[in-house]
Amino acid sequence: MIHAESPALEIVNLRKNYRRIEALRGVDFELGRGECLAFLGPNGAGKTTLIRALAGRTRPTKGTIKVFGHPIDSIGARQALGLVPQDLALYGDLTTRENLMAFGKFHGVPRRELKKRIDWALQWTGLTDRAKDLVGGFSGGMKRRVNLACGVLHRPKIILLDEPTVGVDPQSRERIFTMLDQLNDEGASILLTTHHLDEAEQRSDRIVILDQGRVIADGTIDELVLSTVGHSRLVRVRVDRPLTAPVTVPGDGVQRRTVHVGEAGRDLIETRIDDVTVNLGPFLQAVQNDGYLVSDMEVQAPSLHHVFLHLTGNELRD
Amino acid sequence: MQLSLRRLLHNRIELLLTFVVPIAFFSVFALIFGNGIGSGTTPKVKVVIIDEVQSPDSTAIVESLRNSAGLRLMNDDLQDEAFSVNDASDMVRHGSVTIAIVLKSGQGESIRSDLLADASDQVAGQVVSALVGRELVIAKTRQAARARRTLVRRPPTDEATAVPNQPVRQPPAVAAESLDPSELVQIVDVIGEDKANPVVSMYAAGIAVMFLLFGATGGGGVLLDERENTTLDRLLSTELTMDQLLLGKWFYLTALGFVQVCVMFVWGQYVFGIDLLGHLDGFVMMTLVTSSAAAAFGLFLATLCKTRGQLNGLSVILILTMSALGGSMVPRYVMSERMRELGLWTFNAWALDGYDKVFWRDLPADALLPQLAVLMIAAVGFLLVARALAIRWEFD
Structure with missing residues (x-):
């Protein structure tokens, strides 16, 4: 059933139109086996449409989705997928165990294995002592964990997570990612959509950024940084008084050229420095030479946040 | 208050339903009891007449009753005038006619009548009794007049000559009897006379069917909650298909409705003396089929609506209207012919007719065939339409 060479997910030229609106405009990417891929994009970029198409909940207008080399509508393909939706799609008037049992059955977990899987899920989510409590009375973090467990009870090889940590506290978020790491270590491929860029950066092997229905970036964090904002550091220096004129940082005639930084009337100077070890000293010296005292300083390494804003812009996407 | 009003104004369907529900419900009752659709179509009581007297007077009574605006003589429709009293009694028992009028010889030349009635229709008995009583009194008066004329024409006797001032004597038979119609007409209940508290079973059925419908639409509404x-969405991303989902809900609602009605009738048996055990086969058949039809109806309404609010409004309108027309609230025999015909478009009417055959008429299970067939067809039909409507939820 599973092709040895094929990726876990292979999406080719995927398009989806809702009447006149093009939600997906030819999306291409792959999810490798055992890979954890973060799928990013501003609001309305098409992330949820893509997840729905992968989960078989919407029919693409065009393009193909292959699961381990097989079309998504082939027998067994759906069984290989586990969806964890953004909304808490649970029965609040059922207990944790009853919810797990229901979704386990719907996912086709054999009856003889169901109890074992439920016990595993309860232990995995840390909710063994709350197995008989109604889910409706749980905290947001606990509900999220049950939501996650219901989607993976059948041990899918590919897990689709749509904003799995939205609205939960840092402790619950940490717990959820520990749970996901465990599944990933056991060989599951993970496709995660999130707006928490730090999560995506820290927890994923690769990042795909979608905007206006198209993939605009695909690679590791280093690759994305290099291809967009580069490795230069952002340096912010606060001085003791507003500048009377921009500060002149002289070049050395070899590597550095002379630049003017800061704006008259502001006490904050921002600049980008390619090599901190070489350029930071001359920059601070130039500030001091102009008669200002440095009251605070911050050096920022390029992050996914910078890459994301660089690629998608600062405009609101409502 | 402003907030609530603004929210109501923004929800056009809820706004519509807020005012349409009471109007719709009021209209149905106005049509049943008022002068709306039912105007000029006062319900005619279906009767057959067995003339055991076969005299000119009894023939005149039959003719007069035939022309009565309140009766529909079924002898003509059935084209079989050779009815025996037993045949007529069976017809009443099966519900083909409401009352059988048996004209019998009374004392002397007088005619009296037995009305073989179905006591479940309490109005019909009184109406027919009054009409027949009137005809019998007229006939009796006619007989008395004839007898008087006969006496006047008779040649004078010695006795009469001897007592010239004595008034003309009435014929003994006529003079001895009263002209009170109630003494000339006797109502015989051919169905309910040997039953313990039989009418309760009919009310139980009426209420049960109405609550089955409410329960089924409430249960069907879970689909909208889940949506x-x-x-x-999550369920449909598993191996579960929409067919399985709908069928599962249909089986569940059918089973729940079945148990609900069973519990109600068991309570009725112990507290109100309904003979449930004596009619178990017919009861089980009717309840199973009615529950399944109600469950399918609930799913149909749920898939028809977009929101729970819409479903609540629509279901209240439809169920109360169907219950009113179908006889769950008001017995159908008080309705005009037209309203009764309209009631046959509701499955309350078919279900109640079925329960009526089981508990009231003591008919065998095969007599339930029309009701079972209609309810089963309704169940399948509603389920298929619900499935078709649910297609829109399967994919975007």
Whole structure:
């Protein structure tokens, strides 16, 4: 059933139109086996449409989705997928165990294995002592964990997570990612959509950024940084008084050229420095030479946040 | 208050339903009891007449009753005038006619009548009794007049000559009897006379069917809840198909409705003396089929609506209207012919007719065939339409 060479997910030229609106405009990417891929994009970029198409909940207008080399509508393909939706799609008037049992059955977990899987899920989510409590009375973090467990009870090889940590506290978020790491270590491929860029950066092997229905970036964090904002550091220096004129940082005639930084009337100077070890000293010296005292300083390494804003812009996407 | 009003104004369907529900419900009752659709179509009581007297007077009574605006003589429709009293009694028992009028010889030349009635229709008995009583009194008066004329024409006797001032004597038979119609007409209940508290079973059935419908639409509404909280989306992303989902809900609602009605009738048996055990086969058949039809109806309404609010409004209108027309609230025999015909478009009417055959008329299970068939067809039909409507939820 599973092709040895094929990726876990292979999406080719995927398009989806809702009447006149093009939600997906030819999306291409792959999810490798055992890979954890973060799928990013501003609001309305098409992330949820893509997840729905992968989960078989919407029919693409065009393009193909292959699961381990097989079309998504082939027998067994759906069984290989586990969806964890953004909304808490649970029965609040059922207990944790009853919810797990229901979704386990719907996912086709054999009856003889169901109890074992439920016990595993309860232990995995840390909710063994709350197995008989109604889910409706749980905290947001606990509900999220049950939501996650219901989607993976059948041990899918590919897990689709749509904003799995939205609205939960840092402790619950940490717990959820520990749970996901465990599944990933056991060989599951993970496709995660999130707006928490730090999560995506820290927890994923690769990042795909979608905007206006198209993939605009695909690679590791280093690759994305290099291809967009580069490795230069952002340096912010606060001085003791507003500048009377921009500060002149002289070049050395070899590597550095002379630049003017800061704006008259502001006490904050921002600049980008390619090599901190070489350029930071001359920059601070130039500030001091102009008669200002440095009251605070911050050096920022390029992050996914910078890459994301660089690629998608600062405009609101409502 | 402003907030609530603004929210109501923004929800056009809820706004519509807020005012349409009471109007719709009021209209149905106005049509049943008022002068609306039912105007000029006062319900005619279906009767057959067995003339055991076969005299000119009894023939005149039959003719007069035939022309009565309140009766529909079924002898002509059935084209079989050779009815025996037993045949007529069976017809009443089967519900083919409401009352059988048996004209019998009374004392002397007088005619009296037995009305073989179905006591479940309490109005018909009184109406027919009054009409027949009137005709019998007229006939009796006619007989008395004839007898008087006969006496006047008779040649004078010695006795009469001897007592010239004595008034003309009435014929003994006529003079001895009263002209009170109630003494000339006797109502015989051919169905309910040997039953313990039989009418309660009919009310139980009426209420049960109405609550089955409410229960089924409430249960069907779970689909809309699941859709609104995205659980439906999640369910359909598993191996579960929409066919399985709908069938599962249909089986569940049918079973729940069946148990609900059973519990109600068991209570009725112990507290109100309904003979449930004596009619178990017919009861089980009717309840199973009625529950399944109600469950399918609930799913149909749920898939027809977009939100729970819409479903609540629509279901209240439809169920109360169907219950009113179908006889769950008001017995159908008080309705005009037209309203009764209209009632046959509701499955309350078919279900109640079935329960009526089981508990009231003591008919065998095969007599339930029309009711079972209609309810089963309704169940399958509603389920298929619900499935077709649910296609829109399967994919975007």
